Amino acid sequence: MIINHPLLGPRDSQEFTYLGDASLIDRPDWQAPDAVDQFHDYLYLRDNPAGEHRELWFHEQGDRSWLVVTRNVVTHEILNVELASDVARSRGRSK
Amino acid sequence: MRYSGFRVIREALTGHKGWQPAWRDPAPQASYDYVIIGGGGHGLATAYYLAKEFNQARIAVLEKGYIGGGNVGRNTTIIRSNYLLDGNEPFYEFSMKLWEGLEQDFNFNAMVSQRGVLNLCHTDAQRDAYTRRGNAMRLNGVDAELLDREGVRRIAPFLNFDSARFPIKGGLLQRRGGTVRHDAVAWGYARGADSRGVDIIQNCEVTGMRIENGRILGVETSRGFIGAKKVGCAVAGSSSKVMSHAGMRLPIESHVLQAFVSEGLKPVIPGVITYGAGHFYVSQSDKGGLVFGGDIDGYNSYAQRGNMPVVEDVCEGGMSLMPIIGRARLLRMWGGIMDMSMDGSPIIDKTDVDGLYFNGGWCYGGFKATPASGWAFAHLLATDKPHQTARAYRFDRFRKGLMIDEKGMGAQPNLH
Numbered sequence: 466m467i468i469n470h471p472l473l474g475p476r477d478s479q480e481f482t483y484l485g486d487a488s489l490i491d492r493p494d495w496q497a498p499d500a501v502d503q504f505h506d507y508l509y510l511r512d513n514p515a516g517e518h519r520e521l522w523f524h525e526q527g528d529r530s531w532l533v534v535t536r537n538v539v540t541h542e543i544l545n546v547e548l549a550s551d552v553a554r555s556r557g558r559s560k
Numbered sequence: 561m562r563y564s565g566f567r568v569i570r571e572a573l574t575g576h577k578g579w580q581p582a583w584r585d586p587a588p589q590a591s592y593d594y595v596i597i598g599g600g601g602h603g604l605a606t607a608y609y610l611a612k613e614f615n616q617a618r619i620a621v622l623e624k625g626y627i628g629g630g631n632v633g634r635n636t637t638i639i640r641s642n643y644l645l646d647g648n649e650p651f652y653e654f655s656m657k658l659w660e661g662l663e664q665d666f667n668f669n670a671m672v673s674q675r676g677v678l679n680l681c682h683t684d685a686q687r688d689a690y691t692r693r694g695n696a697m698r699l700n701g702v703d704a705e706l707l708d709r710e711g712v713r714r715i716a717p718f719l720n721f722d723s724a725r726f727p728i729k730g731g732l733l734q735r736r737g738g739t740v741r742h743d744a745v746a747w748g749y750a751r752g753a754d755s756r757g758v759d760i761i762q763n764c765e766v767t768g769m770r771i772e773n774g775r776i777l778g779v780e781t782s783r784g785f786i787g788a789k790k791v792g793c794a795v796a797g798s799s800s801k802v803m804s805h806a807g808m809r810l811p812i813e814s815h816v817l818q819a820f821v822s823e824g825l826k827p828v829i830p831g832v833i834t835y836g837a838g839h840f841y842v843s844q845s846d847k848g849g850l851v852f853g854g855d856i857d858g859y860n861s862y863a864q865r866g867n868m869p870v871v872e873d874v875c876e877g878g879m880s881l882m883p884i885i886g887r888a889r890l891l892r893m894w895g896g897i898m899d900m901s902m903d904g905s906p907i908i909d910k911t912d913v914d915g916l917y918f919n920g921g922w923c924y925g926g927f928k929a930t931p932a933s934g935w936a937f938a939h940l941l942a943t944d945k946p947h948q949t950a951r952a953y954r955f956d957r958f959r960k961g962l963m964i965d966e967k968g969m970g971a972q973p974n975l976h
Contacts (some may be wrong), residue, residue, distance in 0.1 A: 510809040511798035
C-alpha cells in the first residue's frame with residue numbers, strides 16, 4: 466500500500482507503524498462521572514467496520530508524524546490521508 | 561453410512577457406486593431450537609457436540625458460503641497446547657485430548673498426526689521464558705520437554721545453528737502437538753452433525769437479527785427469516801459485522817493473516833518448527849508441500865489476501881532459520897481474516913441479549929481450539945453455564961482487569 470503523506474507525498478506503508486481506529490484520538494475526560502465506562506469503551510471496544518475505516522498510522526521511518534488514513538479495509542484502497550494533528554485540532558483538541 | 565477399511569474394499573470391488581454425499585443440503589425450516597451462525601470448524605463442532613453430547617435437537621448451522629471455504633480451510637493446520645496462562649492452558653489441553661480421540665469419535669479420517677511442535681529459542685532470556693512455559697504446561701498435566709542445542713540438532717539437523725545474530729540455543733518441544741488435515745475436520749464435523757439431524761444450510765448469510773424486549777427471536781437471512789430459541793454466533797473474522805446486527809461493539813479488530821505452501825518435496829521437516837527470532841513457522845504436509853506462515857499484516861482488513869511486505873518478511877524469516885528452503889519454490893499463498901481480540905485470547909460467552917451467545921476472538925489460534933471451542937460453546941448453549949475450561953473467556957474480563965494476555969502486549973490487537 467502507498468500512503469500519500471500530506472507533507473512528503475507518496476510513501477510505502479512499510480515506513481509506517483499502525484496503531485488502529487482513529488477514534489483513539491478522542492480520549493475521554495478522566496474527570497467525567499462515568500469515566501470508568503468511557504475508558505473501557507475507548508480502550509477495548511471497536512466499530513471494526515467492513516468498508517471505510519479511519520485509522521492512525523505513525524510515520525516511524527520518516528518524519529515521525531501521525532496520520533489519519535481513510536482506507537477501505539475490503540479492498541485496501543486508500544481514500545484520504547490527513548495529518549492527525551489537523552484532525553485533533555478540528556475536533557477541539559490541542560488548542 | 562459408516563466409513564471403514566472394509567467399506568473401502570467393498571466399494572473398490574463394486575465400482576464405488578455405494579458412496580453417498582457426506583451431508584444433506586436441506587432448505588431452512590421456519591424455526592429451530594438452536595441456530596448456529598457460521599459453518600466453519602467451530603460452528604460445525606458446536607452443532608455436532610450439541611446433538612451428540614448434550615442430546616439437543618432441532619439445530620441448524622447457517623453458512624454464508626460453503627463448508628470448508630473460510631478459515632477452517634485457510635489455516636496452517638497446527639494443533640498444540642503449549643500455553644502459559646491458567647485461563648488458557650486447561651482449555652487447549654482439553655482440545656488436544658479431543659483431537660486425540662476425534663477420528664474414532666466422528667468416524668472420519670482427519671489425519672491427526674502428533675508429530676511434535678518445537679519452539680526454538682535463541683537467547684538465554686528466551687530459554688528462561690520457555691523453561692517457565694514448559695513448567696506451567698507440566699503443572700497443568702501437559703507434556704513439555706526442554707531441548708538443548710544438540711537435542712534440537714537430532715530432530716532438525718538442517719537448521720541454521722550457527723547464525724551469528726540468532727544462534728539456536730535450544731527449544732521447547734511438545735511431542736503431542738502436530739498437524740491435522742483441516743478440510744477433513746470441517747467435513748468430519750459436518751457429516752457427524754448432519755447424521756444426527758442437524759440442518760447445515762449453505763449459501764445462507766445472516767443479514768439481521770430480530771430482537772424484541774431484549775430477547776432474540778431469530779435471524780434474518782438471505783434465505784428468509786429463521787426463528788430460533790437460542791442463537792450462537794461463531795463467525796470469527798466477521799464477528800463485529802454479525803454482532804453489529806444486535807447493536808454490539810466488540811473488543812475485536814479484524815486482521816488478515818497470510819499462509820504459504822511450497823511445491824511438494826520429499827520428507828524433510830519432521831514436525832512443526834517455529835522460529836523464535838522472527839515471524840516464521842513451518843511444517844510439511846503429507847503431500848510434501850512446506851506449509852508456512854508468519855505474522856499478521858498488522859492493519860485492519862476484511863480482504864482475504866495480504867500485501868507483499870509480509871510475504872518478504874516471512875520468506876526472510878524462512879531463509880534465516882533454514883537456508884535450504886531457498887531451493888523450494890513458493891506454490892501458493894492466501895489470506896484469512898482473524899478476530900484479533902484486545903488481549904489475544906478468545907471469548908465464549910452470553911451476551912446482554914437473552915438467547916444470543918457469542919464465540920469468537922480466536923486471533924490466529926482458532927484451528928487448534930476447534931473441538932474444545934465447539935464443546936464449550938455447546939455446553940454454554942445447552943446449559944447456560946460456561947464449560948469448566950472456558951470460564952475465563954468472558955466479555956467482562958476487560959472491564960474487570962482479568963485479561964488473558966499471553967504476550968503481555970496490552971490492548972493492541974495487531975501485536976498479539
